[in-house]
Amino acid sequence: MPISIRHALFVVTLTACLSVALAARSSQEHQHPAEGGAHHHRTAAKLKNPVPPKAAxxxxxxxxxxxxxxxxxxxxxxxxxxxxxxxxxxxxNLADADWKHGATDGEIFTVIRDGVKSTGMKAYGHKMTTHQLWDVVNYVRSIGPRTGPS
Ligand code: HEC
Structure with a gap:
């Protein structure tokens, strides 16, 4: 293969790798627009609640x-x-419409499971079963106005 084609191939490959790396960086998981302000957790927001919010x-x-x-x-x-x-x-305040860490069931679930770093909000992931965590989410959702998608 002539050197010039090889060189061209190399440059193309390098550019492709670089754009993948850049794309990965820009789609950062944790969105904190302002320190301490309301924000969203994309993966958490997508978590679906498998437990219907029935009375039990x-x-x-x-x-x-x-x-x-x-x-x-x-x-x-x-x-x-x-x-x-x-x-x-x-x-x-879990009874109002403000959710600092996101209003979806998945985001509320994630806060309860993982806690909030450097605050009094500890992780409950090892203290309850996954089903119990969703029960708590359903209860917490039931005491306030329903806001945002579930
Ligand atoms: C020792 C005190 C303490 C206990 C016990 C506690 N929390 Fe929290 N919780 C906090 C604090 C403090 C925050 C605020 C964190 C912040 O401002 O980022 C918080 C935040 C939250 C949030 C986020 C609210 C939002 O606006 O996004 C949820 C949901 C929550 N707690 C649910 C629970 C549930 C459910 C339990 C019981 C399983 C629980 N907490 C137990 C102190 C506590």
Whole structure:
């Protein structure tokens, strides 16, 4: 193969690799438009809730919530639990329409499963089964206005 063609092939291959690398960088997973502001987690947003929000699931979620979450997020979810008083940031109000970490079931699920780094919001992924986590999501969704797609 003549040198010039080889060279051309090399350049083409290199360009292709570079554009793949750049595309990968620009589609960063975690979108934080402003530090501390509302943002979205793309993979989390796509997670589908496999547990229908029927009365039994919401009731199971409610029981778990009162055991594990109400101490900070409050009995009615407004974020006024006694355990949260000293925390900064404060426990979120789960009964309003604002979702700092995204409003979809998948995003809420991910926050509860993984926690929020450097805040009082710990990960519950190892304390509950996946089904229980979705029950809690269904309960949390039931106490506030339904916002955004599920
Ligand atoms: C020790 C206190 C504490 C406990 C217990 C706790 N949380 Fe939180 N939670 C927080 C704090 C603090 C934040 C705010 C994090 C932030 O501002 O990024 C938070 C944030 C959240 C969010 C994100 C809300 C949003 O606006 O996006 C959800 C959902 C949530 N908690 C659900 C739960 C559930 C469900 C439980 C129980 C399984 C629970 N939390 C237990 C302190 C707590």
């Amino acid at each position: 699931s919401v009731a199971a979620g409610k029981a778990l919530y009162h055991k594990q979450c109400a101490g900070c997020h409050g009995d009615t979810g407004t974020g006024d639990g006694a355990m949260g008083e000293e925390l900064n940031p404060k426990p979120s």
